[in-house]
Amino acid sequence: MSTTLISGGTVVSAVGRREADVLVDGESIVAILAPGQAAAMGVVADTTIDATNKYVVPGGVDVHTHMSLPFGGTVASDDFHTGTVAAAWGGVTTIVDFAVQNTNTSVHERLAEWHAKAAGECAIDYGFHQIIGGVDEESLKAMTYLVDNEGVTSFKLFMAYPGVFYADDGQILRAMQNASESGAMVMMHAENGIAIDVLVAQALARGETDPMYHSLTRPAELEGEATHRAIELSKVAGNVPLYIVHMSASEAVEEVAAARHAGLNVFGETCPQYLYLTLEDNLAQPGFEGAKWVCSTPLRTKHAHHQADLWKGLRMNELAIVSTDHCPFCMKDQKELGLGNFSAIPNGIGGVEHRMELIYQGVVNGEISLERWVETCSTTPARMFGLDGKGVIEPGADADILVWDPNGKTTIGVNDKHHMNMDHSAYEGFEIDGKVDTVLSRGTVVVENDEFKGRAGHGKYVKRGLSTYLH
Numbered sequence: 001m002s003t004t005l006i007s008g009g010t011v012v013s014a015v016g017r018r019e020a021d022v023l024v025d026g027e028s029i030v031a032i033l034a035p036g037q038a039a040a041m042g043v044v045a046d047t048t049i050d051a052t053n054k055y056v057v058p059g060g061v062d063v064h065t066h067m068s069l070p071f072g073g074t075v076a077s078d079d080f081h082t083g084t085v086a087a088a089w090g091g092v093t094t095i096v097d098f099a100v101q102n103t104n105t106s107v108h109e110r111l112a113e114w115h116a117k118a119a120g121e122c123a124i125d126y127g128f129h130q131i132i133g134g135v136d137e138e139s140l141k142a143m144t145y146l147v148d149n150e151g152v153t154s155f156k157l158f159m160a161y162p163g164v165f166y167a168d169d170g171q172i173l174r175a176m177q178n179a180s181e182s183g184a185m186v187m188m189h190a191e192n193g194i195a196i197d198v199l200v201a202q203a204l205a206r207g208e209t210d211p212m213y214h215s216l217t218r219p220a221e222l223e224g225e226a227t228h229r230a231i232e233l234s235k236v237a238g239n240v241p242l243y244i245v246h247m248s249a250s251e252a253v254e255e256v257a258a259a260r261h262a263g264l265n266v267f268g269e270t271c272p273q274y275l276y277l278t279l280e281d282n283l284a285q286p287g288f289e290g291a292k293w294v295c296s297t298p299l300r301t302k303h304a305h306h307q308a309d310l311w312k313g314l315r316m317n318e319l320a321i322v323s324t325d326h327c328p329f330c331m332k333d334q335k336e337l338g339l340g341n342f343s344a345i346p347n348g349i350g351g352v353e354h355r356m357e358l359i360y361q362g363v364v365n366g367e368i369s370l371e372r373w374v375e376t377c378s379t380t381p382a383r384m385f386g387l388d389g390k391g392v393i394e395p396g397a398d399a400d401i402l403v404w405d406p407n408g409k410t411t412i413g414v415n416d417k418h419h420m421n422m423d424h425s426a427y428e429g430f431e432i433d434g435k436v437d438t439v440l441s442r443g444t445v446v447v448e449n450d451e452f453k454g455r456a457g458h459g460k461y462v463k464r465g466l467s468t469y470l471h
Ligand code: DUC
Pocket: 066, 071, 189, 294, 295, 296, 297, 325, 327, 347, 348, 349
C-alpha cells in the first residue's frame, strides 16, 4: 500500500482548524501529525502533497443528486460517469443519488436498475436513497428490506408532482410509520402539488407561459404549508426523523426552526441556487432564457427575505446541509420541451461541480464560518445519512480529502470552469475567491494541477447505516 503525506496545510474540521500534516496509508487516513512531527518520527511517505497556505478539508459529500434521472419527458444530462467526474472537479468525494420507484413498479427492480446505471461508472464513491413514488403494501415491505439489507436508509416522498411521484397524506403517514419502525430517515419534497396544479392551469389559461410563471405558480406559502404538514405527520408517525429537501422559502425555514426548537428530529437542506439566484435576476430573464433556472422548489423573489433567512438558517443550524439537487438539462432539446409552456420545462439545475466553491464564497462574504462550510457540505451530510468514515479528517476515516487554495480564483462558466454535461451554466460568470487544488478519493488523487486523474469505476457503492445525527 502506498503512503501519502499532505504537509504544511491547515486542517479544517467542523469544530476548528490547526496546522497539521495528514498521513494517508492506502485508502485511509492513519495519522494527523503536528508540524515537524513526521520528520521527527522518520516518516517517509511515497508521495508528498504540499498544502502550504492551503486548507485541508474532508471531501465534499453531496447527498442530493439525480444522475440520468428520467424526468419531464427527458433524462438528466449527466450520467454517473460525467456527473461524478464533474463532482470530483468540484472537490466532492461522495454523492448520494436517488433511485426511483413509481406506482406499480417494484422497489427492488428499480434499485437494481440504479445500481446497473452506476456500477463501474463512478469516479467517486456513491450511495442511494430510494424515492417511493408509489406507496403500497409491496413498497412498504421493500422499505424495511432496503434498510436491513441494502444500505439504503432514507426514503424520499413527494407532496408535489401529482400523477408522477405524488403521495397523499395517508400514504405519507404510512411510509413514515414504516420508517419510524426501521429507524430510517424520511426525506420530503414539501410543496402542495395539488394546489400548485390549480395555479398552473389557471396561469396557462391566462396565456402566462414564460419561465417566470414557474415560480409564481409555486408560491412560498405552499412550501411553508407542506413543510408544516410534513412535520405534523412526522409527529403522528412517532417522531420519525424528517429531512426537508431543497428548501427555498422563509416560510419553510420558520417551520423547520420551530420544530427543531420543539426538540424534534426535523432537519433542513438548502441548495446554492436558492442562496444565490432569484426570480427576478434569473428565472425572469427575457425570452426563454429563464428556463435554465426552472427547478422545484423554485427560485424566489429577491424582494423578500428568503436568501437572508436561508443563510441565517445555515448559521443557526435551522438548516443542516447544503446539497445541490443536481438535475441537469441542456437548453437544446431538453429545456426547449417547454417552449411556450413553462410547465413542460424539465425541472432541474446542474450544480454538483460548484457547491463547495459557491458555499466557500459564503465564507468569504461573511455569511458562515470556514468550519460551518465543512460542517454543512461534508461532515453533517455524512452523519445525517449514515456514511461511516466519510466527512471527517481523522485516523481511520476514508482518505477523501480536498486541498483548497484560498488564494486561488475560480471563474465558473461554460468557457471557464465547467465539466458537467450541460450546454450552459446556471452560475455563468460567478467568481469564486478560492479554488479546488487537489482532491483525493480513498487515497487516490483524482484531481491535481487542473487535471482530472481519476477513472470511471474507482468509485464504490457505499452501504449506509442509520443516521448518526439524531438527538
Ligand atoms: N426538483 C427538481 O428541480 N428536479 C428534480 C426533482 C425535483 O424535485
